[in-house]
Amino acid sequence: MSAAQNTAALAKERLFGQGGLRDEFTKLATGGRMSDSESIEWEKLDLGHRMAMMLLAGVDGDLGELAQRAWRELPPTEREAIKAEVRAAKAAFSRLMALSGRW
Secondary structure (H helix, E strand, C coil), rough: CCCHHHHHHHHHHHHHHHCHHHHHHHHHHCCCCCHHHHHHHHHHHCCCHHHHHHHHHCCCCHHHCCCCHHHHHHHHHHHHHHHHHHHHHHHHCCCCHHCCCCC
16 A cells, blocks of 8 residues: 555545544534434434345344344444445445436
8 A cells, every 4th residue: 555545544534434523523513412423324314225225235134123223233344334335325326317317
């Protein structure tokens, strides 16, 4: 890994990693009421979408029950797998235009 890549990776971790600047700014903006951006996003996500992401991530078990859990109640390996699938879905869906139109 080059020095530039290493620096970029460190900056990304500092911004978006657990307890990073995004979480810090969320805590400041909400007066400490909400301090974990990932948990907040997971909580606001529709149950069906949670189940779909868990299925794509290869999570085993009763997805209806597992999807009702809070983000931090999921094991770290499952959280990482779900996050990878969310990134893949975001990249794939960002290219869709005609399918998202209302005409």
